[in-house]
Amino acid sequence: MARVPVQFTLNGEEKAEFVESGVTLLKALRDKIGDMSVKGGCQQGTCGSCSVIIDGELRLSCLTLAESCNGAAIETTGGLAEPGALHPLQHAFADGFATQCGFCTPGMIMAAKALLDRNPSPSREDVVEAISGNICRCTGYEPIIQAILDASRANSLSVA
Ligand code: FES
Ligand code: FES
Structure with missing residues (x-):
């Protein structure tokens, strides 16, 4: 499968990766970026466990293509706590x-x-x-x- 470059910020940090075309943001965040705070449940848009914030909007990462997030600002629970202080x-x-x-x-x-x-x-x-x-x-x-x-x-x- 073709691989495509994708760049975005994750919890304020610049990320640049090659991902397989058609791969979900859920899979890219967990398997490529290593952000295991994002959970995959149903993987068909019904449970909400994979919810992330993209450019200020709540989105289901299991229904979002990673390549559609080029240039986006993505937030996950992995970035919420400050050192020594929970959100x-x-x-x-x-x-x-x-x-x-x-x-x-x-x-x-x-x-x-x-x-x-x-x-x-x-x-x-x-x-x-x-x-x-x-x-x-x-x-x-x-x-x-x-x-x-x-x-x-x-x-x-x-x-x-
Ligand atoms: S994994 Fe259930 S809505 Fe995304
Ligand atoms: S599904 Fe177990 S705490 Fe919500």
Whole structure:
């Protein structure tokens, strides 16, 4: 299969790789770049576990061609924590027991980040809508919803 060059930033770092034409961003991030924070579940667009943010928009990396990301800015959970400091969403998920097996967590957190980036003070309904494409088989969703609301309050306190 033909290989094509692709360049993008991943969590602010420049990346340049040759990928097979037609390969998904999910596969390229994990197999080529080594960002194992992105999880592949259904690989057909129904579970949300592979969610990433591309140019500010929440996207499913299993349905996105790597070669379509040329010049894009890609964010994953792998880039959220600062050295020695978790991101407020990561804190809230840990403190609120919003993760059990953890498989859905990276996708949930990226869906939550995409929401908080555009709406720092979401309602409960906004949160439910924002994670409606993300399946969790463990938590019953309530701890996740609460964690995202807690993170939004922590954010607003830190900028007050
Ligand atoms: S792995 Fe992409 S939506 Fe399930
Ligand atoms: S914590 Fe297990 S799928 Fe969500």
